[in-house]
Amino acid sequence: MRWVSEFRDGSIAKLILERINELAEHECTLMEVCGTHTMAIARFGIRQVLPKSIRLVSGPGCPVCVTTQSDIDRFISIGQIDGVVLATFGDMVKVPGSKISLRDARAHGIDVRVVYSPFEAVELARQMPNRKVVFVSIGFETTTPGIALAIMQAEKERLRNFFIYPANKLVPPAMKALLSFDDVCVDGFICPGHVSTIIGTRPYEPIATDYGKPCVIAGFEPLDILQAVFMLLMQIRYGQAKVENQYRRVVRPEGNEAARKAIYEVFEPNSVEWRGLGLIECSGLKLRSKYEHFDALLNFDVQVPPTSEHPECQCGRILRGAAVPTDCPLFASACTPEHPIGPCMVSSEGACAAYFRYREVSLS
Amino acid sequence: MKVINIEGVEAEVEQGGTRLRVRADFVEDVNVGDYVLVHAGFVIQKLDENEALETLRLLEMLGMGVQSTPVAEG
Numbered sequence: 001m002r003w004v005s006e007f008r009d010g011s012i013a014k015l016i017l018e019r020i021n022e023l024a025e026h027e028c029t030l031m032e033v034c035g036t037h038t039m040a041i042a043r044f045g046i047r048q049v050l051p052k053s054i055r056l057v058s059g060p061g062c063p064v065c066v067t068t069q070s071d072i073d074r075f076i077s078i079g080q081i082d083g084v085v086l087a088t089f090g091d092m093v094k095v096p097g098s099k100i101s102l103r104d105a106r107a108h109g110i111d112v113r114v115v116y117s118p119f120e121a122v123e124l125a126r127q128m129p130n131r132k133v134v135f136v137s138i139g140f141e142t143t144t145p146g147i148a149l150a151i152m153q154a155e156k157e158r159l160r161n162f163f164i165y166p167a168n169k170l171v172p173p174a175m176k177a178l179l180s181f182d183d184v185c186v187d188g189f190i191c192p193g194h195v196s197t198i199i200g201t202r203p204y205e206p207i208a209t210d211y212g213k214p215c216v217i218a219g220f221e222p223l224d225i226l227q228a229v230f231m232l233l234m235q236i237r238y239g240q241a242k243v244e245n246q247y248r249r250v251v252r253p254e255g256n257e258a259a260r261k262a263i264y265e266v267f268e269p270n271s272v273e274w275r276g277l278g279l280i281e282c283s284g285l286k287l288r289s290k291y292e293h294f295d296a297l298l299n300f301d302v303q304v305p306p307t308s309e310h311p312e313c314q315c316g317r318i319l320r321g322a323a324v325p326t327d328c329p330l331f332a333s334a335c336t337p338e339h340p341i342g343p344c345m346v347s348s349e350g351a352c353a354a355y356f357r358y359r360e361v362s363l364s
Numbered sequence: 365m366k367v368i369n370i371e372g373v374e375a376e377v378e379q380g381g382t383r384l385r386v387r388a389d390f391v392e393d394v395n396v397g398d399y400v401l402v403h404a405g406f407v408i409q410k411l412d413e414n415e416a417l418e419t420l421r422l423l424e425m426l427g428m429g430v431q432s433t434p435v436a437e438g
C-alpha cells in the first residue's frame with residue numbers, strides 16, 4: 001500500500017536500530033500517549049528489538065480506558081431508562097462497569113447500538129422520533145470535531161430526542177498531570193500523531209520547556225516509531241527538551257483549525273476525572289450553554305451507587321505509565337479479552353489487549 | 365486511505381479493499397486520488413506526499429549514519 005509499505009522497510013529499520021543502539025547508553029523510559037501507538041508497538045514487536053535500556057510505557061492514550069468507572073456506571077444506567085437508545089463506539093460495549101457491562105445490560109433488554117461515526121447516532125434519532133437517543137461521547141481531540149459537527153447538525157434540525165453523555169477529553173493536560181505522580185518516571189514522550197493532526201505542535205511546548213521533557217510527534221508505522229525513538233534519544237543525549245515533528249507528512253505545525261473551531265463552537269474546557277490520574281484541570285469538555293440541552297446528564301436523573309473496581313486490576317497505574325500489563329497478577333490468567341476485568345483489556349487500543357494479542361511478536 | 369469519489373462534503377475512501385463513506389468538512393480541497401487520514405467517519409488531514417518523501421530520505425540518511433545536526437524541527 002502506497003505510503004504504508006515504504007515505512008515498513010525492514011532493511012532501513014535494521015540500520016536505524018543500529019543508530020539507536022549507539023545512542024542507548026543510559027536507562028530511559030519513553031511514553032507513548034496514543035492507543036494506536038500502543039497497538040503498533042506491540043504488533044510490530046518494537047519493544048523486543050529495542051535495546052534493553054530503553055523502556056517503552058503506555059500512557060493515558062486510550063479513550064475508553066481513561067473513562068472513569070462512575071461515567072461507565074452512569075451511562076449504563078441512562079441506557080436502562082425507558083425509551084432510551086444508547087449509541088456508542090464499539091469498544092465501549094464490553095467494558096465492565098461496577099456491576100455489568102453494556103453487553104450484559106443488552107442481554108437484559110437495554111437498547112445499545114454500535115455506531116462508527118457520531119452522524120450515525122444523529123441518524124438514529126431522526127429515524128426514531130419517539131425514542132431518546134443518547135450518544136456516549138468519548139474520545140480525544142481527534143474524535144471530538146466530528147461529534148461537535150454532529151451536534152451542530154442536530155441543532156440545525158432541532159432534533160430534541162438526541163443527547164450526548166459528555167466524556168470527551170484533552171491529551172496535553174493529562175501528559176502534564178501524570179508527571180506529578182511519584183510513581184511515574186518519563187524521560188520523553190512519543191506524542192500522538194492523530195491528536196496532533198488537530199492540535200498541531202504548540203500545545204506540547206510547555207511540556208518541553210516547563211517540564212524539561214523531550215517531545216516527538218510520531219506516525220504509526222515501524223520506521224516512524226523507530227525514528228521518533230532515535231530523535232528522543234538524540235535530545236536526551238544532548239540535554240535538550242524540545243518539540244519535534246517526525247510525522248510531517250500528516251501533522252502541520254498549526255494543526256487543523258477548522259476542526260478546532262468546531263470543537264470550541266460546541267464545547268468548552270472543564271475539569272474532569274480520569275481513570276488512574278484523578279481530577280485534572282481543564283482536561284475535559286462540556287457543552288457550552290448554547291448546546292446544553294443536548295447534555296444527557298441534565299436531561300435524565302441518574303443516581304448510581306458508589307463504584308467498585310477489581311482490587312487487583314492495575315489499569316490505573318498502567319494508564320499513567322507506572323506499570324506495564326505484565327505487572328498485573330491477573331494478566332492473561334483471570335483477565336483475557338474474552339473475560340476482561342479492566343478496560344485496558346477490552347479496548348482495541350488498550351495496553352493489556354495489545355500485550356495479550358501480540359505476546360509472541362518480534363520485528364522481522 | 366485513498367479518495368476515490370467525492371460528492372459535496374462526502375467522500376468515498378479506500379484502503380486494502382475496504383471502502384468507507386466519510387465526511388470531509390474539516391479539510392479543504394480534497395481531491396480524487398489524494399491520500400487522507402480518516403478518523404471516526406471524518407477526513408482529518410491530507411497526506412503531503414513531498415513531506416512523506418522527505419521523511420523517507422531522512423530515514424535513509426539516518427540509516428547510513430549521516431546525521432546532520434539532528435533532525436528537522438517541528
Ligand code: SF4
Pocket residue numbers: 310312313314315318325328329330331332335336340341342343344345346352
Ligand atoms: S490485565 Fe486486566 S486486570 Fe490486569 S490491569 Fe489489565 S485490564 Fe486490569
